[in-house]
Amino acid sequence: DAKTTQPPSMDCAEGRAANxxxxxxxxxxxEYVYWYRQIHSQGPQYIIxxxxxxxxxxxxxxIITEDRKSSTLxxxxxxxxxxxxxxxxxxxxxxxGNTPLVFGKGTRLSVIA
Amino acid sequence: DGGITQSPKYLFRKEGQNVTLSCExxxxxxxxxxxxxxxxxxxxLIYYSQIVNDFQKGDIAEGYSVSREKKESFPxxxxxxxxxxxxxxxxxTHRGGSTEAFFGQGTRLTVV
Numbered sequence: 001d002a003k004t005t006q007p008p009s010m011d012c013a014e015g016r017a018a019n020x021x022x023x024x025x026x027x028x029x030x031e032y033v034y035w036y037r038q039i040h041s042q043g044p045q046y047i048i049x050x051x052x053x054x055x056x057x058x059x060x061x062x063i064i065t066e067d068r069k070s071s072t073l074x075x076x077x078x079x080x081x082x083x084x085x086x087x088x089x090x091x092x093x094x095x096x097g098n099t100p101l102v103f104g105k106g107t108r109l110s111v112i113a
Numbered sequence: 114d115g116g117i118t119q120s121p122k123y124l125f126r127k128e129g130q131n132v133t134l135s136c137e138x139x140x141x142x143x144x145x146x147x148x149x150x151x152x153x154x155x156x157x158l159i160y161y162s163q164i165v166n167d168f169q170k171g172d173i174a175e176g177y178s179v180s181r182e183k184k185e186s187f188p189x190x191x192x193x194x195x196x197x198x199x200x201x202x203x204x205x206t207h208r209g210g211s212t213e214a215f216f217g218q219g220t221r222l223t224v225v
Contacts, residue, residue, distance in 0.1 A: 002155070032211055043117075043203050043216030044156070051211075087155065093211035100146055100171065101205075101214055103155035 002104030003027070004088045009108040012082075018075040020107050022088030025069045032093045033064060034101065035073045037084040044087065044103075047073065078111045085109070116140065119204050119217035126198075126224050134189045134220045136204030144207040145187035146214070149173060149200045156203060162187055191222065198224045 005023040012018040024033065034049040048055055048062045050071075055062045061074040075082055087106040092099045118137045126132045136145065144163050148156040158171030162181040176195025181187055191198045201221050207214040 034213070041201070041219070041221075043205075043218050046213035046215070049211065049213065100158050100161050101156075102158070103148075105155045 002102050003090050004104055006086075006088055006104060006107045008105065009110070011110050011112055012075075012078045014080060014111055014113050015077055018078040018082065018109055018111070020073040020075075020086050020088075020109065021070065022073070023070045024088070024090045027068050027090050028092070030092050031090045033062065033068075033071050034089045034091055035060070035062065036087045036089065036101075037082075038087070038106070039084045047086075078109075080111050080113060083109060083111045117204060117206055117215055117217035119202075119220050121220060122218065124220055124222045126222070128224050129193045130224075131193060132191050132198075132222065134191065134202055134204075134222070136187045136189065136217060137185055138187075138206045138215075139185065140206055140208070140215065141184070142206035142208045142215075143184070144209065145181070146205040146207070147171075147177075147179065147187070147189045148203045148205065150203060150219075151200050159189065159202075198222060 032049050032051050035047040036044040038044045048060050050062045064071045085106040085108050089101050120135045146161040147159040150156050157173050159177050160179040162168035165184050178190045203219045204217040205214045
């Protein structure tokens with residue numbers, strides 16, 4: 001079972017920041033938080049991941065609370081192309097080991113013009 | 114062009130027939146995965162392989178089989194024992210550690 005809880009859906013106005021929350025209250029010390037998104041009928045696309053520090057890349061920012069029990073994915077200026085299902089996943093990431101990603105149902109983000 | 118190739122994109126089969134879905138990668142990744150997705154649902158893990166000639170069952174392996182004879186290839190066979198095979202099938206690869214996984218574009222299987 002997925003170890004994360006996300007709202008089933010959210011709306012965001014085009015050009016505004018989209019803030020997608022994720023609860024992972026049972027996260028272990030060696031588990032990373034990953035975010036992927038899936039545009040309709042395509043394979044999931046990696047967005048960002050982090051362990052305990054906030055992270056930023058060209059797509060998004062990831063804010064992880066100090067106790068690591070929740071996180072927020074931020075799309076700073078949402079566009080219509082950001083409409084997708086967003087998955088928050090926690091996963092052990094050991095060097096030389098590969099544990100599968102376990103997906104929940106994610107959050108369906110609708111960006112509205 | 115590097116990446117993961119799943120073929121075909123759409124596949125139709127008659128009920129009771131076995132069908133094999135192809136997944137090829139040229140990323141030199143050790144781990145490969147098969148997921149199934151039903152409408153409005155998240156992805157569920159069918160099988161995964163961390164190294165050539167080795168694979169493990171995922172959460173919904175019944176009615177499926179895989180092989181990993183080459184690092185580049187991880188075909189999935191949907192057998193007649195799978196009671197509800199119509200779904201969207203996704204293949205993924207992973208280099209290892211904390212790096213990200215990469216997904217193919219999927220095969221949509223319809224059994225009639």
